[in-house]
Amino acid sequence: MVAKRKAKPVKPAEPDVTPETLKQFFHDMLLIRRFEERAGQLYGMGLIGGFCHLYIGQEAVVVGMQAALTEGDTIVTSYRDHGHMLACGMDPKGVMAELAGRRDGYSHGKGGSMHMFSREKNFFGGHGIVGAQVPIGTGLGFAHHYRDDGFISVTYLGDGAINQGQVYESFNMASLWKLPVVYVIENNRYGMGTSVDRASARTDLYHRGTAYGIPGEQVDGMDVVAVHHAGIAAAEHVRSGEGPIILEMLTYRYRGHSMSDPAKYRTRDEVNRVRSEHDPIDHLRQRLIDGGVATEAALREVEKKVRDIVAEAAQFAQDCPEPDADELWTDVLAEA
């Protein structure tokens, strides 16, 4: 472990976010938004099958968090993972091709939407079982601790996963052994169709580590700058050897749980209100323009650039062949 410094306050004075960083946030969030919309459309055309969980509405969480990390830190999340992959710097073409089950997808078409990985980008999935990524992410933190390499694990989970038993088994061990893990709870208010208050005895999820001595903080997950600041402080806390920390990001998903969502468990007004009043991208756009950081024209350039990236990814996925039949038998076991 890096030299054990004295505990840093969880909330240091907010560092300035440079104009360049703000513009990058806008680009990254918009890329996720447009990518996900296109994924929804490709699903509609039958080019993407099975389960497909879109991240639309939650973009500020992963973009603000990832920008707070160091290269070498490790990331793991659940099945609503497309945004995380893009924010980790994975190639949109490879992600979209995997969604379409094609040869040049990140998993050669064998993983699909919920199971994608990138060793190069330290992205450890993409896990389809609710909560299962939490012990795994804790194990990533264990490996950093064991190797004393100064890196940290960022383990994302949803408000649905927070009631899984293995999450608390993980919290206990992470705190007991002072593992460098930031647990990011993406509270989008619904676990599938069940609202947090119908599933959780206490709805302030950042308290969930209290029994294990893990500090927690609630963050406006629709504000990328707030997320970023919280992420920097949390990363510093765990990197200094103080043990894990929990960040509860209050966010919202605009789309259904998956593509076959009956949309009966919440009102349209609720969705529209969040969209019109709290959209993370609109919010940042306004901030950029009001602050004189970017002009309307400059942002349109970004939009065009993003549209081209997404169009290219979609075309790549559609043009890419299915995996060869031989691929059925590969990668079950490694050569001993």
Next chain:
Amino acid sequence: MSSEVLMPALSPTMTEGKIARWVKSEGDSVRAGDVLAEIETDKATMEVEAVDEGILARIVIPEGTDHVAVNTPIAVIAANGEEVPEPAARPAAKPPPPEPRREPPRDTGRAGNGAAPPASVALPISEPEYAGKTVTQTVREALRDAIAEEMRRDADVLLIGEEVAEYQGAYKVSQGLLQEFGARRVIDTPITEHGFAGLGIGAAMAGLKPIVEFMTFNFAMQAMDQLINSAAKTRYMSGGQMSCPIVFRGPNGIAARVAAQHSQCYASWYAHVPGLKVVAPYTGADHKGLLKSAIRDPNPVVFLEHELVYGESFAVPDDPEFLVPIGKARIARAGDQVTITAFSRMVKLALEAADELAKAGISAEIVDLRSLRPFDIATVVASVKKTNRIVSVEEGWPFAGIGAEIAAIVMEQCFDWLDAPLRRVSGKDVPLPYAANLERLATPQVDDIVAAAREVAYR
């Protein structure tokens, strides 16, 4: 340039749906991401968004229309300032033809059909004869030495589990390891199998080589999801990018007088799963050599031990480079009139049965399977071709057990060599009872093996 908005499908099986509502009207300007309309089926609703900016020039299918075929144009988006011509009458577009489906190669369980062999079948493996120095030690000592040697050899190897450190192992397998390697590498966990199995898997994905001890495999059921869904499948699901070099080990099978929840053989459960390797040795040498191979293996290995074997003594190779290959059975005793397959503690009973059979003039060949996945089909089939008769022995339940798998293998690969139907000797098909007499009735005994062998030999 104008573009058509097509009727989307909510699922791969949906062929038509209803336009519930148009959110935008003709003439509205739209930006990428704006919701244009809502589509619904009896089960679900979905929003259709604009891909590009422009003007919603025409709504082709009005709201409320039901039974709209998938991929029918439902609207036209024009670039700003563009005229949109009236559409020529055209039939509703058909969905694109599905990509031609290539049939996957059929898994017949046989090599040589052009496809890669299934991972459940061992490839031919050579195992050099060990002629070096041996020491007499118990299985528990052989396991301890295997772990210690591998921990000395590779700093990424660590031991984690309940009571492995201070207590020196619930079954005393890890005696002295804490003293030699320290608390950083020999780690006591809280009683949280699900959590520490998953933690070990995450650490393995990050490149460490954890040995996860389950106090018994009965408790590993708490961790089953992590073993199957995370450890076994991730290499495949990642297209080979991710690796999970981990060993799950501990006692398996029927112990003495601890009743149903603490006495069960999980061999067939794990052997069922592609992406795992599963071994269940009997001798001290095999425990040592296979555990060392398991620790060095880049795949997740389930290493099934047996409480009633820990105290047995064997001649064990005293050589840090002694390895036993995973996937290779061992002829524990040669014979030519009946084949008896067994693994783990049942090898001991099979050998005793062979002694009894010899007195009756029946020559039994005992195949110690050692590895259950990959499975050494070649050795079993070769033995059956010699003896023409086979009995399988296991502690587990008969239904869908290892014996059932062997019966299928023999049917597929050497049916014409059989002079009698295979017989299974297994644990009885009940939860294991506590009472001494009932426990004895429920578990395979030497007499059961002798009787089954005589039955297939018609003697």
